[in-house]
Structure formats: C-alpha cells, structure tokens
Amino acid sequence: MSILGTTTAEAAGWQSRLVRLDGRGRLSYRADADGNEIPDFSHAGYRGGGVDLPEVPTVATVRPVEGDNTAHLQAAIDAVGALPLGPDGHRGALLLEAGTYPVAGTLRIPYSGVVLRGVGDGDDPAVSTIIRATGNTPVRRDVLVIGSGASTRWAGEVPGTRTDVTSDLVPVGSRTFSVADSSSYRPGDNVIIVHPCTAEWLAAVDHGATGADAGWTVGSQPITYNRFVTGISGKSITVDVPVYNHLDRSLATSTVHRWDRAGLVTESGVEDLRIMIEFAGDPDADEDHAWVAVRLRGLQDGWVTGCTFLHFAKAGVETNETTRVTVADCRALDPASVITGGMRYNFNSEGYSQQILFSDCYATKARHAFISNGTSSASGLVFLRGTSVGSLAASEGHRRWSQGMLWDNHREVDPATSITLGIYNRGDYGTGHGWATVHSVGWNCDMAGKKLVVQRPPTGQNYAIGCRGVITGDGPFDHPAGHIEGANRAGLNPGSLYQAQLADRLR
CATH class of the missing domain: 2.160.20.10 (Single-stranded right-handed beta-helix, Pectin lyase-like)
Known part of the structure; x- marks a missing residue:
C-alpha cells in the first residue's frame, strides 16, 4: 500500500509563508524569530x-x-x-x-x-x-x-553508552547534534534521547499552565525520542528523525544512550x-x-x-x-x-x-x-x-x-x-493536563463550521493553516493564539x- 500522492506545485491556489513548494516539488521552510519551524512529519508510518x-x-x-x-x-x-x-x-x-x-x-x-x-x-x-x-x-x-x-519505557540501556548532548540548542526539526563522546555509536544504532524535566525547563513553560491544578513537577515530563543513528562525524551525531521540541541546554542537559531493544x-x-x-x-x-x-x-x-x-x-x-x-x-x-x-x-x-x-x-x-x-x-x-x-x-x-x-x-x-x-492548553482538565501539545499542525482541515482552537505555548508554537470553520485562539483557557493562516x-x-x-x- 502506498500513500505517496501528487505534490507538484499548481499555478492556481496559495501557499503558506512557512512551508512553500517550488515548481520542482521541493519544500522550503521559514522559522519565526524564536526559531520555531514546522517540522518534517514524513517519517510517520511503517x-x-x-x-x-x-x-x-x-x-x-x-x-x-x-x-x-x-x-x-x-x-x-x-x-x-x-x-x-x-x-x-x-x-x-x-x-x-x-x-x-x-x-x-x-x-x-x-x-x-x-x-x-x-x-x-x-x-x-x-x-x-x-x-x-x-x-x-x-x-x-x-x-x-x-x-x-x-x-519498558525504553529504559533498557546498553552499559557504557550514555553521553551528554553538548549542543547549546538543538532546534525543533533538527536531526544533528554534538555529544561529549561519540565513540560508542555506529550508524544503525537504536538510541534514546532524553531531555530531562528540570526546574528550569518547568519555569520556562510556566509549569504546564495547569489552571487551578498544581503545576507539573520536576521529573514528571521528560521529553523522550526513539531514533536510529544515520551518521557520525567526529562528536556530531545525525539521527533518522528530527526532534519535535527544542533541546535547550540552558534548561536541561539532554542525554543519549543505546537502547537494548529487549523484547x-x-x-x-x-x-x-x-x-x-x-x-x-x-x-x-x-x-x-x-x-x-x-x-x-x-x-x-x-x-x-x-x-x-x-x-x-x-x-x-x-x-x-x-x-x-x-x-x-x-x-x-x-x-x-x-x-x-x-x-x-x-x-x-x-x-x-x-x-x-x-x-x-x-x-x-x-x-x-x-x-x-x-x-x-x-x-x-x-x-x-x-x-x-x-x-x-x-x-x-x-x-x-x-x-x-x-x-x-x-x-x-x-x-x-x-x-x-x-491544539491548545487544557489547563486543569483531567489531571493538570495543561499544555497538551506543541509544534503541532492542523493542515487543510474541515471543522464543519465548528471551532479549531490553536494556541501558542511558551518556548514553542502551534499552527492552523488552510483550515475551514471557526479558526481561533479562543479556547477554554486564555492563552495567546498560535499561528493562524489562510x-x-x-x-x-x-x-x-x-x-x-x-x-x-x-x-
């Protein structure tokens, strides 16, 4: 089964200013002033x-x-x-x-x-x-x-392979970063990247902005990625799939380790x-x-x-x-x-x-x-x-x-x-749900005349592009609107x- 369809740019229609398709079918991306950019989602699937x-x-x-x-x-x-x-x-x-x-x-x-x-x-x-x-x-x-x-929560760690990410910032959408020691890694290795949930990161995201509920706590929300190494150059590692959040060393020191893939x-x-x-x-x-x-x-x-x-x-x-x-x-x-x-x-x-x-x-x-x-x-x-x-x-x-x-x-x-x-903040819904998602996109969606709510989280962005209905930043909890276009x-x-x-x- 294939889901790859026609993507050649047409003479009619309009394009987002953030993701543009040229006459050869190639995409270019534009980041905002804070380095937020729509990431590549094409790695989803078998x-x-x-x-x-x-x-x-x-x-x-x-x-x-x-x-x-x-x-x-x-x-x-x-x-x-x-x-x-x-x-x-x-x-x-x-x-x-x-x-x-x-x-x-x-x-x-x-x-x-x-x-x-x-x-x-x-x-x-x-x-x-x-x-x-x-x-x-x-x-x-x-x-x-x-x-x-x-x-398992992907916790099985090959001994001796854990190393720190030393890049000051790995921006959303990036696949390459520097580490303290790359000697344990080879192309094809299955690795786990962890950005810890520190007090500094929590402060940067307003502790989740959880409304009347207590905010998220240290250690509760580590950002975790399962990836494969595709290239190594000195102390620089490239993985197969981009990160979907900034890995900011000023807020937390991320780590990498080889996963044992047990079971x-x-x-x-x-x-x-x-x-x-x-x-x-x-x-x-x-x-x-x-x-x-x-x-x-x-x-x-x-x-x-x-x-x-x-x-x-x-x-x-x-x-x-x-x-x-x-x-x-x-x-x-x-x-x-x-x-x-x-x-x-x-x-x-x-x-x-x-x-x-x-x-x-x-x-x-x-x-x-x-x-x-x-x-x-x-x-x-x-x-x-x-x-x-x-x-x-x-x-x-x-x-x-x-x-x-x-x-x-x-x-x-x-x-x-x-x-x-x-694509928003859920405040004190559930168990302090707060910021429910970040760097997420509604693209060419039809809401049957009802609301699509898109809001901007601290340190990140969300997007609604070319969607139909009531497209708004006005959600159940008051926060800035995300990027709304077309x-x-x-x-x-x-x-x-x-x-x-x-x-x-x-x-």
Whole structure:
C-alpha cells in the first residue's frame, strides 16, 4: 500500500509563508524569530514512512470452532510464531476464514513477523471474518495485543553508552547534534534521547499552565525520542528523525544512550477483519466488556489495515511503546461506554508512541476521535485524511506536552461539540493536563463550521493553516493564539503537508 500522492506545485491556489513548494516539488521552510519551524512529519508510518506495506504469504488457515475460540486461535498464532524468521523478517500470515469467532479472552501476537489476516471486515460472517469479543474477563481487557505487551519505557540501556548532548540548542526539526563522546555509536544504532524535566525547563513553560491544578513537577515530563543513528562525524551525531521540541541546554542537559531493544517485536500486524465487542443495555452506560479492540505495545514496523472495530469502551486502536507503525483504512465505530473522561478515544496514541501514521481512518461517536494521550514521550503522530462523525469532544493533543502532531485533511461530519480540533492548553482538565501539545499542525482541515482552537505555548508554537470553520485562539483557557493562516481560504498548496514532505524527502 502506498500513500505517496501528487505534490507538484499548481499555478492556481496559495501557499503558506512557512512551508512553500517550488515548481520542482521541493519544500522550503521559514522559522519565526524564536526559531520555531514546522517540522518534517514524513517519517510517520511503517519503516519510517514511504515504504509500502509488505504482502506476507499465508502459511496457515483456521476456521471457527464451537464455543470460545480464544485457545483455538491462540494455538494457531503460536504455531506461526514458532516458524523461523525469513530474511525479510517475516514468518507468515495466519488466515482466519469467513465466519464468527467468539473470543472470551485476549489474543496475543508476541512474535516478530506474524500477521493475523481475515477475509473481510464486513458484518456478514458468510464473507467476512468477525471476532466477537464476549464477556468481561479480565475486566477492561484488550481483545488483541500485537507486540511484546511489556511496559519498558525504553529504559533498557546498553552499559557504557550514555553521553551528554553538548549542543547549546538543538532546534525543533533538527536531526544533528554534538555529544561529549561519540565513540560508542555506529550508524544503525537504536538510541534514546532524553531531555530531562528540570526546574528550569518547568519555569520556562510556566509549569504546564495547569489552571487551578498544581503545576507539573520536576521529573514528571521528560521529553523522550526513539531514533536510529544515520551518521557520525567526529562528536556530531545525525539521527533518522528530527526532534519535535527544542533541546535547550540552558534548561536541561539532554542525554543519549543505546537502547537494548529487549523484547521488541517487529514486522507484525493485523489485516481485513472485524472485531465486534458485545455489550448489554445502554451503549452510553455499559462498560462491562472489552475496552480496547487492538493494542499495539512493544512494536516497531507494524500495521493495522482494512479493519473495523465496534463497541469498545476506550479505543478501537491504541498504541503504547510503539514506533514506525501504519494504521490505515480502519473504522472505529459506535463506542459503548459512559460519555466521560478516559473513554471513547477511537484512535489513540498513549505513552512512548512515535512515528505513528493513521491514514484514511473513520470514527463515529467519539469523545476524542484522533488523539495523543501520551504526554511528553509521544511525538511524530500523523492523522492523514481522518473523518470523525458525530464527535462529542475534540480530536486533540490531550495532555502534558505531546509534540509534533499533524492533522492533515482531517474532516468533521455533524459534530455534537463546539470544539472539534484542539491544539491548545487544557489547563486543569483531567489531571493538570495543561499544555497538551506543541509544534503541532492542523493542515487543510474541515471543522464543519465548528471551532479549531490553536494556541501558542511558551518556548514553542502551534499552527492552523488552510483550515475551514471557526479558526481561533479562543479556547477554554486564555492563552495567546498560535499561528493562524489562510482560514476559510480554498486552494491551499500543497493540499497535503505529509504527502508533500514525504515526496520531498524521498527525492
């Protein structure tokens, strides 16, 4: 599957003064007086963006059995997981033939190179694969987990590799920085970059500006990046993906270390099936059922494509500790839960989610349809051509300094909320959410006449360019407006920022 589209500049239309496309399809960027610049989002997606999803051969086929199919399907997954890895990193796909598969537990793919594949995501079991999640054991369970499932926070450190970043400032969008000692590093190394949450940094960002709540505390919001080394020159290191926040040495000394990648799963995914979660009673009250249809946790270079998820309480797809993943052509529909905080995040990236691409996905009855709930460890998230129908609250950066989010051609239909996209401060909402996101962009989005709120955080910037609706800095908490350009003006060129950036990078 490819999402690379046409990006040649057209004679008609207009361009942002911050990102411009020339006649050869090359992009140029303009920073503001404080060094804030729209970053490159093109690294989001499978294998870092711009790489077609693989066609993994089917190696085993199963049919539904009577009763609970959890053990039946898990045994088949485990059998594929026991096969040797091929040179392409794949073991093979398990094909679930058409039919209904009642599942009372959780299915797990803790193996690299394993794909769970259906024959279609429709509602007719004669021609589609339907996993019917039954019961509520364990409480609030996931139906399918792809990846290690472990919570590591990328803390596994190769001994002797930690070194300080010595550059005075690594500005947002940069990929190169100097370190005290580069001798432990080689191109291809997987590294973790950490900008500590110090008293100085907290003071610079007004302790999160959390309204009536106490401000963020020292150590609570370290900015963390998962990267690969692409080049070394003396004490200068270049990584594959830019940073999505300034690394300012006057506020904190950042560090780098090689990550041990313990337990990490790669090259696994799910395709072309339907997960329907059973619930009883009122869909706006019942939560005694599975909460997440598909969780990606401890995964790199994976995918979820051509799937439909219904009646989850929290999320259709949720990512944790996951990088370089594509979620494409998926539908997260009709959640069943109380309409309150923590629920109905149809497409959700939690902590340590980076370079995630949600492409051509569709949500209904969401509180937050396309969202990062991952705080300062979540960044580089792209929601491309997402559609939300009947939104009950905003798609948004949700809390505590998530960075580098792009809503590109996001579309609202019949929203039931006044704010449909929030790139802003959430003050004392939740648990001191404060500045929810920074260096984030709404590009060519349609709010169906409702509000897109974009505000400027201290030390950073947010952007709304070429968006339609009520485009404003007037949010639930009073802060300066972010960069607003071309509101309700047709003809923005390029029409898609992600696709233009991807085409530019792959030249």
